[in-house]
Amino acid sequence: MMKNTPRREDGLSRERIIEESIALLDSSGESGLTFRALAERLATGAGAIYWHVANKGDLLTAACDAIVARTLLAAPVADAAPQEVIRALALGLFDAIDAHPWVGPALTRAPLQMPMVRILERLGQQVRAMGVAEAGQFAAASALLSYIVGVSVQNAANAQMGRALGGDRTAILGEVASAWSALDADEYPFTRSIAAQFPQHDDRADFLAGIELILRGIAR
Template sequence: MAPRTRAEALSRDRIVEAAIELLDADGERGLTFKTLTERLATGSGAIYWHVPNKNALLADATASVIAGALTVQDTGSPRDEIRAIALGLFEAIDRHPWLSAQLAVQLSRSPWGSATPRIFESIGRRVSALGVPEATWFTATSALTHYIFGAAGQNAANARVLDGGVDRAEFLHAAANAWEELDSGEFPFMKSIAGQVREHDDREQFLTGVDLILTGITARSPG
């Protein structure tokens, strides 16, 4: 048997794994074929053997992370499984700050790519199992998906601010204090919820939003 070349020995999975490591460390700017070859101790030709360009590599990295987030236990309860998927995506975006932007790009520019169909299929299959009218499947699934992306993305953005050395409790306390100082006539609602900001749990708040959407979806279902 002929010996394997370096390009053949280097697997696509290992390239994607290394790309995710670089993305987690320095974001999209930190992922170049130069940094990738250094990380893998190989030549660029070996990488190009498996991956044609950076966009393809970003798509593969996104798909790899998403695959893990969408893997949930079959409980027999579509609602519980949707919550598990939502939390899985929330935590994936929290662990990988670059993921939110990649999901937004793929959703808007290439909804036929690998990530969007998998997310919609995973959530939509369970939405249909809730007894939601078929004519509203797309709208209901889109509402859930956009909420998940938006809320998880905002949480990731907040985390990046806190990673700069800002204490979360102090940050929330300062925000609550500022809201309490707002003019009562102009901002009565903001003043009323200021106290809730101090001690809220991000994941609990996120899942409450998911539950609100699911309640609205199922309320429109026959029976």
């Protein structure tokens, strides 16, 4: 019998499956990535997809790895100072995770798999280029990795929460600042002191300030 949906199994590849998965994740989030939905986008059967990926976890890791690989490829390498490469890499990952919020959870659930290994390798090469002694290279690269991934994931989560609350960043941060200003002055002196600055703070600038602090520590 003729099927209502034409099948396009010719040319089906792991790369094409990953690209369609990324599009589906961007539009529908992780919960929207199902083999049924993916099969519909690819106009094929779920069985054909299983020839290329083992399960949803494998597919998520592969999609995450594709985003990470593209981000690393865009970072400067030739004739660039290691600190410059680290800044560019950090900001590239920050923006990539902000644009693809599902990448953050996928990274943290696969800490020993290729996406994290790619990032660690690139950071480690730059730490070496900075002249860090071998005994301290892992600690320095790990500190950068943990900060970059952790802050980027939190920033993406904040953005998603903001959209869920209506999307008006200024209004949301203004409410938070107002609540902080009302905290007990003896228990929360620092939080009260920064409340007025909070609604105007720049997430990317603050993120890069943290990178600078770590780079200064490594240089010393």
